[in-house]
Amino acid sequence: MPKSITRTYSRYSRDAAALLGALIREARNERKFTVQELADRAGISRGLLQRIEKGNLKCEIGAVFEVATIVGVKLFDTDESALTKYLRQTKEKLALLPKSVRKKSKAVHDDF
Amino acid sequence: MPKSITRTYSRYSRDAAALLGALIREARNERKFTVQELADRAGISRGLLQRIEKGNLKCEIGAVFEVATIVGVKLFDTDESALTKYLRQTKEKLALLPKSVRKKSKAVHDDF
DNA sequence: CTCTTATGAGCTATATGAAGACCATTTTTT
DNA sequence: AAAAAATGGTCTTCATATAGCTCATAAGAG
Numbered sequence: 001m002p003k004s005i006t007r008t009y010s011r012y013s014r015d016a017a018a019l020l021g022a023l024i025r026e027a028r029n030e031r032k033f034t035v036q037e038l039a040d041r042a043g044i045s046r047g048l049l050q051r052i053e054k055g056n057l058k059c060e061i062g063a064v065f066e067v068a069t070i071v072g073v074k075l076f077d078t079d080e081s082a083l084t085k086y087l088r089q090t091k092e093k094l095a096l097l098p099k100s101v102r103k104k105s106k107a108v109h110d111d112f
Numbered sequence: 113m114p115k116s117i118t119r120t121y122s123r124y125s126r127d128a129a130a131l132l133g134a135l136i137r138e139a140r141n142e143r144k145f146t147v148q149e150l151a152d153r154a155g156i157s158r159g160l161l162q163r164i165e166k167g168n169l170k171c172e173i174g175a176v177f178e179v180a181t182i183v184g185v186k187l188f189d190t191d192e193s194a195l196t197k198y199l200r201q202t203k204e205k206l207a208l209l210p211k212s213v214r215k216k217s218k219a220v221h222d223d224f
Numbered sequence: 225c226t227c228t229t230a231t232g233a234g235c236t237a238t239a240t241g242a243a244g245a246c247c248a249t250t251t252t253t254t
Numbered sequence: 255a256a257a258a259a260a261t262g263g264t265c266t267t268c269a270t271a272t273a274g275c276t277c278a279t280a281a282g283a284g
Contacts, residue, residue: 007155013177015195016187022202026209034213034260043119045243050262057174058241060271064173065125075128077189083127090134097138100230101146102282146230157273162232170271172241212251212260 009057018055020068025053027071042067121169130167132180137165139183154179 028038039049044063052064068075076083140150151161156175164176180187188195 007174007178009174009178010181012181012187012192012195013174015192015199016177016181017173019188019195019199019202022199022206026202026206029206029209029213032213035262036260046261047244047263048242051242057177058172060170060241061129061173061176062119062121062125062169063242065128065169066119066121069122069124069128075124076131080124080127083124083131087127087131087134090131090138094134094138094141097141098282100281101141101144102230103144103146147232148230158231159233159274160272163271172271175272210251 007057013057014055017057020064020073021053021055023073024064024068024071027073028053031071033071038067038070041070119169125169126167129169132176132185133165133167135185136176136180136183139185140165143183145183150179150182153182 028035033041035049035053036046039046042049042063044067048059048063049067052059052067065075076086078086140147145153147161147165148158151158154161154175156179160171160175161179164171164179177187190198
């Protein structure tokens with residue numbers, strides 16, 4: 001990323017990532033996987049998995065989701081079929097909405 | 113990412129990211145935010161937000177969580193207090209577990 | 225219709241996330 | 255006790271995700 005961006009994260013985001021990491025670690029221990037084994041299964045490095053388990057926010061979401069999936073940590077509290085179904089519904093719903101958000105151009109002042 | 117890693121993602125991971133992106137877009141439209149506005153609030157670029165909404169798996173999880181938080185998409189279907197509470201419990205639980213996973217050294221072969 | 229603006233896609237430069245080493249510590253096995 | 259394995263750091267190298275533009279299209283407002 002150019003221009004050296006220093007990101008700030010909300011407490012909620014940090015907690016969510018920390019929780020997800022803790023759940024992954026818990027599930028990994030329950031399944032008797034070592035860090036190395038799980039990393040291998042997920043196709044990532046050991047170091048990355050350790051960062052994920054610590055709740056590091058600067059990891060790619062695909063790696064995190066993949067690890068979570070392997071050890072059985074459910075995202076969205078739904079199983080796969082329900083997830084797919086809900087995904088389709090959501091996309092259909094979006095297709096019906098206006099394609100772009102348009103601000104009331106003049107003097108509506110819904111900022112109060 | 114050195115050595116040109118080509119990651120493969122499970123269907124569940126792809127669906128989860130796609131759903132999260134769709135939920136974000138839906139919430140953004142409901143709150144009448146333009147892509148640019150939400151990106152500015154989250155401190156990310158417009159292009160990154162567009163990729164997040166499309167469910168791109170190669171975004172950093174911090175950016176995705178931050179955007180989700182801003183528009184009110186709840187991760188883990190719990191509110192902030194419940195999240196924090198559960199996080200503490202999970203960490204306490206982990207502290208009680210063995211610090212390392214140890215394979216039965218000989219011929220257990222629970223790999224199947 | 226015209227005008228305005230949001231969106232989507234493509235491009236480049238660069239900051240940085242990830243891999244793959246290494247080593248120290250901790251934990252479990254023998 | 256020793257040995258072996260898992261974990262958790264640090265460091266360097268490098269592929270790439272990101273920011274920050276463009277431009278084209280789409281779509282709402284007047």
